Amino acid sequence: MYLALVFIAYFIDFLFGEFENLKYFKHPIIIIGNYIKWFEKKFYKDSIFRGFLLTFSLLLIIFIITSIIELFDIFILEAFLCSFAISSKMLYDSVKKITTSTNPRYDISMLVSRDTTNLSNSDINKAAVETYAENLSDGVIAPMFYILLFGLVGAFIYKGVNTLDSMVGYRNKRYEKFGKVSAILDDILNYIPARITAILIALFFKSKKAFKEFTKYGKKHESLNAGLPISAMALALNIKLGGPTSYFGKIKDKPFFGEGKENIEKTDISKALEFKSKFDLFMVSFFIIYLISEFFL
Template sequence: MYFSTALIAYIIDYFFAEFEKIKFLKHPIIFIGDYIKWFEKRFYLDNIYRGFILTLSLLCIVFSITYIFTLVDNVLFQGFLCSFAISSKMLYESVKNVINSSNPKYAISMLVSRDTKEMKQSEINKAAIETYAENLSDGVIAPLFYMICFGLVGAFIYKAINTLDSMVGYRNEKYENFGKVSARLDDIANYIPARITALLIALLFLSKKAFLNFNKYGKKHESLNAGLPISAIALALDLKLGGPTSYFGKIKDKPYFGEGKEEITKEDVKKALNIKIRIDIFILFFLSLFTIFSY
């Protein structure tokens, strides 16, 4: 177990947020995205096999590079590299910017794939809460989970899988076959973290209703995992998230998650964001405790 590495990584992300202000330092996920774009441009075919080659080749590259870095047996160095796999502070600031922005439609368009031009303020707020809950799993809990279990290699193999899904894992004419392996692998990789995230949301909001019912609503989502943390935060805040949503000019009849009010305000977004300090305290305490007992 790599508790000390994960602890250092989380502390670094807490203060420096993926070093986003250091212009000459290119984020590792950008390299992963660049490879996916290059492969797609050169080798795209509308079949599952070609998508499998993309996934396999990328994971082999990421494994090889990160394994080489693990040969440097220094916990501070490992923690520094692992911090790039966590997006806790950046996620928080990005969602907070939506409700503080003078152009909230543009701000939310940077975070979601749904159509934003005709969004009402309530829909913007709803999208902000949904993306925050879902990305608590993808950007915080999941990379930490694989980091604790498998160190640097595990963290970046997960991030590669998640990046693949976000770029080619769509169920549309172009990617239905090409992105199928990536999408299914992402479902598998996020199965445990998504459930941990939903339980954490219920626990940290002290919501019995969320604890007992997040799976009831979450399983309605077309994704095996995404609906669980969204349902947990909806139930914890007495909101009704989800519902009909426009994607690429077409209305998608998504189910509702939760059983509260449908008119979502900026105050609701602030309440959702309030979980960050609780998550920070919980994770830092948990990692510190296990780091001490692992020595």
């Protein structure tokens, strides 16, 4: 168990986010993304096997590099690197921006893959809440879960799979076969974290309804995992998320998640974002308990 590593990595992200001002340091996820682009450009073929080679080669490289770094046993270096796998501050800041933006339609287009040109204010706000809830699992809880279990190696194996899924894990003509392996792996790795995220949302917002019914609505989503935190957030805030959504010029008849109001306001985004302050308090409290147990018990 790498409990101390989880705490310090989270607090580094809390304080510094993505370290955007570092001149001579490239974000590890950008490096992973560049490798995926390079492999696709050189070796793409409409084939499950080629997609497997992409996934296998990337994860092997990640495993070798992170294992070598772990051999040096420099805790602060590992915590620094693990913080790049956690996106709590960046996610919060990106979604928070929607509530104050003079051009929220443009800003939401930077966060979602749906068509944004004709979105109403309510649709923009809905997209912001949905992407926040879904990415709480992918960007916060899941990487912390794998840091806790497997340290630096676990953090970047997870982020490698997650980045693969976000780049090639689409069900379309180009990626249906090529991205299948990474999409399946992403479903497997997010299975437990997505459920933990939904439960945390229900607990932090003190919503019995969310706790009892997030699976009822979440299982309607085409994704094995994504609908669970979205449904938990909708139920906790008493709003209705999901519904017909336009992607690449075509309306996708998505199910609804939740039972509340359909007109989503900026105040609903702000309420959803309260998760971060509640989770921060949870982490601080847990860290204090950890320190007491380490030094006094």
